[in-house]
Amino acid sequence: MKPVNLKQVLSIFGLLLGCHAFAASQPPNIVLFLVDDMGWQDTSVPFHSERTPFNDHFRTPNMERLAKQGVKFTQAYAAAVCSPTRTSIMTGQNPIRHQVTNWTLNKDGETSGKTARLQAPVNWKRNGLQPDAITLPKLLQGAGYYTIHAGKAHWGAHDTPGSNPKNLGFDANIAGHAAGGPGGWYGKTNFGNNSDGTPKRPWGIPGLEHYYGKDIHLTDATTIDALKAVDTAVAKGKPFYLYLAHYTVHAPIRPHPPYDDNYKGKKYAGTNIPIPSVEVSYASMVEGMDASLGQVLDKLDELKVAEDTIVMFSSDNGGLSYGARGKTPRNTGRNTHCWPLKAGKGSAYEGGTRVPMIVSWARTNAANPRQKKIPIAAASICDAPNICEDYYPTLCNWAGISDLLAGREDVDGRDLTGDVTGEPPKITPPLLFHYPHVWGPRGPGYEPHSSIRFGDWKAIYFYQPQRWELYNLKDDLGEAKNLASTSPERLKELSDRMKIEHDRRGAQYPANRETKKPEPPVWR
Ligand code: CA
Numbered sequence: 001m002k003p004v005n006l007k008q009v010l011s012i013f014g015l016l017l018g019c020h021a022f023a024a025s026q027p028p029n030i031v032l033f034l035v036d037d038m039g040w041q042d043t044s045v046p047f048h049s050e051r052t053p054f055n056d057h058f059r060t061p062n063m064e065r066l067a068k069q070g071v072k073f074t075q076a077y078a079a080a081v082c083s084p085t086r087t088s089i090m091t092g093q094n095p096i097r098h099q100v101t102n103w104t105l106n107k108d109g110e111t112s113g114k115t116a117r118l119q120a121p122v123n124w125k126r127n128g129l130q131p132d133a134i135t136l137p138k139l140l141q142g143a144g145y146y147t148i149h150a151g152k153a154h155w156g157a158h159d160t161p162g163s164n165p166k167n168l169g170f171d172a173n174i175a176g177h178a179a180g181g182p183g184g185w186y187g188k189t190n191f192g193n194n195s196d197g198t199p200k201r202p203w204g205i206p207g208l209e210h211y212y213g214k215d216i217h218l219t220d221a222t223t224i225d226a227l228k229a230v231d232t233a234v235a236k237g238k239p240f241y242l243y244l245a246h247y248t249v250h251a252p253i254r255p256h257p258p259y260d261d262n263y264k265g266k267k268y269a270g271t272n273i274p275i276p277s278v279e280v281s282y283a284s285m286v287e288g289m290d291a292s293l294g295q296v297l298d299k300l301d302e303l304k305v306a307e308d309t310i311v312m313f314s315s316d317n318g319g320l321s322y323g324a325r326g327k328t329p330r331n332t333g334r335n336t337h338c339w340p341l342k343a344g345k346g347s348a349y350e351g352g353t354r355v356p357m358i359v360s361w362a363r364t365n366a367a368n369p370r371q372k373k374i375p376i377a378a379a380s381i382c383d384a385p386n387i388c389e390d391y392y393p394t395l396c397n398w399a400g401i402s403d404l405l406a407g408r409e410d411v412d413g414r415d416l417t418g419d420v421t422g423e424p425p426k427i428t429p430p431l432l433f434h435y436p437h438v439w440g441p442r443g444p445g446y447e448p449h450s451s452i453r454f455g456d457w458k459a460i461y462f463y464q465p466q467r468w469e470l471y472n473l474k475d476d477l478g479e480a481k482n483l484a485s486t487s488p489e490r491l492k493e494l495s496d497r498m499k500i501e502h503d504r505r506g507a508q509y510p511a512n513r514e515t516k517k518p519e520p521p522v523w524r
Contacts, residue, residue: 015044019145024171026222027143027400028370029309031242031362032089032391035289036082036152036180036250037345039319039338040354042286047074047356048340048477053330057288059262062294063358066313067282069378070360075198075385077453078317079142079343082180083128085316085388086155086245090135090168092392092411094432100155104128104438105202107159109220113438115464118448121508122437122516128178129155130162134408136392137169140241143401146233148172150226154180158202167349170243172232174193174225175218177206180248185254187214187221205247217256219248219285223292227299234303241395243315246292247305249285253278256288268330276326290372297362306363306372310389315355318345322441335443344481346435347445348460351477353433357386358375359420374398377422384424387431389413412505429452430503436463436510448510453500459484459494461521462508464487468495468524490524495524 017194040047041054045063059329078085084095095101101124102112105271108127112120129135137147149165153176156162163178170176175191177351183203190212191195197212201254211221219458226244234238248256264278267273275283292314300306321337335343338351342411361368361376388412396402397415405411418424431453451460456474461467470484470491484491498521509518 004422014397016278024369026239028374029240029242029311030395030398031244031300031311033293033296033311033396034089034151034243034245035313035315036247037243038249038286038289038358039321039344039351040341041272041320041338042249043356045072045356045358047072051075052272052340053268054339057253057449058283060290062290062297062489063313063356065297066293066311066358066360067379069350069364070311070358070376071380071382072157072273073357073359073382073386073419075383076314076357076387076435077353077385077431078315078355078388080317080347080433081439082154082158082316084435085151087129087388088389088413089391090129090137090155091133092136092389092405092413093388094412094434094505096388096432096434096502096507097412098129099127100132101125101301101508101509102439104155104157105155105178105180109119109157113440114440115448115510117513118464118510118519119436119513120510121518122511124436124508127157129168131167131399134169135169135324136395137241137243139169139396139401139404140399141169141171143239143399144509145399146171146236146238146240147235148174148226148229149241149245150174150229150242150394151176151222152180152247152250153177153245172229173207173276175205175207175222175247176245176501181250181252182218183351184312185212185218185252185256187216190484191218197241203480206400218291219246219256219286219288222246223295227296228309230303239399244292244296246289248289249282251320253281253285253324255281256284259287259291278324281324281325307361307368308349309515310376311360311362313356313358314388314391315357315478316388318350318352318354319345320345321347321351322443331517340478343444343446346372346441347443348433348435348437348447348449348451348462350473350477352445356467359416374417374421376420380422382419382424383429384419385431386414386416386419386428390416394422427455430497430501432498434502434507436508449496450502450507452494452501454494454497457490457494459491459498461495461498463519463521466522492524497522
């Protein structure tokens with residue numbers, strides 16, 4: 001018989017007592033619950049200054065539960081599509097700097113379309129994030145965390161090392177690989193793999209073979225396995241970082257039973273408008289996602305680690321508002337899925353980038369030493385703008401490793417600890433959006449663009465028409481009134497600032513299709 005070491009004895013002793021071996025000096029556990037393509041209005045939690053009809057349509061009781069005990073962010077942002085945001089979360093860098101400016105899939109593959117004159121930047125990082133990066137989970141691993149990836153990775157292309165989360169600092173990987181959408185949602189169809197169980201490229205979900213043929217939804221399977229990995233971490237007596245990045249509510253939009261029963265054959269709240277079948281499915285996906293959040297919170301309670309765990313809820317881009325969604329929700333017209341914001345995922349307008357975000361302790365207890373250190377303001381609202389690259393320095397702070405970022409001039413993000421404790425800065429740095437690509441759909445703002453938000457003002461540059469637009473978001477959240485010609489000085493100020501921030505980070509620009517030369521903005 002092998003001798004049992006002291007650590008094992010303590011661990012077994014802790015399990016027998018039903019308590020965890022979690023020393024007071026340990027940093028908090030962190031859950032980053034990231035939903036895919038969830039819009040700012042796809043929830044019963046109002047993120048607008050007033051309740052909207054969509055808040056009455058969607059059911060997200062667990063988001064409500066989290067918001068009641070934590071901070072709701074009304075002006076949280078991400079990039080306009082998946083991989084840029086996910087890479088920013090992993091690196092703390094803005095897409096301008098990390099250069100994964102579009103979504104990725106196959107090695108050396110081009111996912112960007114072209115305009116009449118322009119193509120994608122010549123050297124954007126088509127293979128995505130790779131192991132040479134100093135990723136957030138690597139830093140957390142170094143600080144003693146057990147790091148768990150569950151769900152959608154979508155930061156490194158197929159046939160590259162970056163496609164596997166384990167090569168980027170995760171101890172465990174559940175269902176994550178190169179692709180950004182599921183080949184199938186159901187165990188019955190092997191989550192999009194072949195019927196004989198062999199993998200199907202590029203969309204078949206990996207690593208969930210034990211559910212093949214079973215009546216289970218991908219969101220539920222991912223949650224179950226993610227929580228098993230949390231069991232492992234707790235049994236080890238280690239703090240954990242759970243990056244639970246669901247594939248839902250990304251296309252293909254299909255029902256998540258049994259939640260579709262809550263919308264089938266029904267009308268939009270307070271109207272006589274029947275809910276179209278695609279929106280029945282979408283709402284069921286949102287509710288299924290929310291149920292997963294509830295399962296996570298309940299599990300943390302069950303393991304008696306809820307007081308020691310911070311949950312950050314967010315989405316990786318704005319809500320889908322074309323194609324796979326219904327053409328006109330509530331009969332309000334095209335591109336109104338994110339109303340009162342304009343357009344959706346992929347667009348330069350607010351619907352493309354503004355996301356729901358909540359940060360809270362999984363269970364509040366002001367006497368808990370970890371909560372004393374990071375006193376997250378309960379039932380509060382933070383209106384200070386933030387963006388996805390801010391999570392990196394924030395989580396490093398909470399993990400007690402901010403010192404590792406000293407002198408790291410490649411980190412663009414801002415530490416949000418003051419924002420969650422009720423002391424946000426009065427002036428926040430400009431937010432930068434950079435999408436020099438053609439994503440696909442036609443419509444408002446779905447074209448190569450860069451924008452900058454500073455204070456209440458937002459300037460957008462569209463590369464193909466070489467056109468600037470300017471909005472005051474405080475007065476005009478729906479970006480209806482372009483002030484570029486009436487406020488030229490304000491526009492120049494923002495154009496100048498955008499140039500400085502682009503130059504600092506080495507921005508790549510759309511290339512002319514003929515000459516292959518980059519075409520930077522025509523600065524004001
Ligand atoms: Ca996405």
